[in-house]
Amino acid sequence: MEGIRSNKPGPRPLPTLPPDPLSLDIDELERAFREVLSASKTTFLEPEKLAGYVRDFGADKTIVSTLPELGGTLDLVTIDDPLQLAGVDLTILHARLGVAENGAMWLSETEMVHRVLPFITQHLVLIVDRATLVPTMHAAYRRIDICETGFGVFVAGPSKTADIEQSLVIGAHGPRSLIVCLR
Template identity: 70%
Template sequence: MSSKRNILERIRANKPGPRPLPALPPDPLAGAQEQWEATFRAVLAASKTTFITTADLPSYVRGFEDKTIVSTVAGVPGNLDPHSIADPLQLAGVELAVLHARIGVAENGAMWVSESEAVHRVLPFITQHLILVVKRDDLVGTMHEAYRAIDIQETGFGVFIAGPSKTADIEQSLVIGAHGPRSLLVCLD
């Protein structure tokens, strides 16, 4: 018998028995819905995200009226219908996108945007400025809760977005909008 085979047989003979998986720790924010909004705001503010009120949303969008605006939010007008676009590369000139987020996560500020809301997967990344509208009732405490709430069969593709795009990889200098929108505004509805 070769040394290799001898070693492998000894390893197999001394293989430990199966162990149960550890239980997940309790969600630190579970059941504290009144704290979720404050935590959500604080986490996003740290990543240079701005909040806007529902009342201020239409006037903010009007400030972009001479630019290309895509909106899938009822009551917020856009001047480019994403359903009329066949080739997603036609979205390259979008200055502002206004989309719904299905879920907001308090612990890290991530918001789930599915293909249903974005219409084209590239839209939240190719736009220069992004506004996500999240219902307060759709805030959850942790990513564990968010994943339990997502029905991928219903939404298909989706992505968590947690602030404007930024990197400091190039010559140690911070670049905002490196591979996504330069700004993110959140509107809690």
């Protein structure tokens, strides 16, 4: 054991992030973003159809929305214990940014209100502003300020796993569906 300790290499500086790739215009970023997410069974919804989608989702369903224009049936202010969110059918949240290379969308604790919300809901709708699309994860990390918002998470498609008896299971540890609305 002492031999291992005495041969321990010294600290090394962290690598610097590579520069951003050549600028892509917003249409190219959106095309790449849609292409990647479409492969993961994500559905896209046009902004003008979102209110109708929420209205038609079901009057008997539990809907949470952090967007004032799309009121839900459950007010997050009344939730003291995140376990009270276990019955949420649909959640609508605003994502701070989207990443074209892998379809990931950044949600901070500010947008989620409760950290468990994007994982415990059955169906998740994320609103992403086209102007916030970035080409790479490197560019995304440059825009994220954890000190400003605290906890955050990248979401990229509905939850799925094939670990359970080698069968594909959708929604095993997250939402069963993801709908993205680019505006």
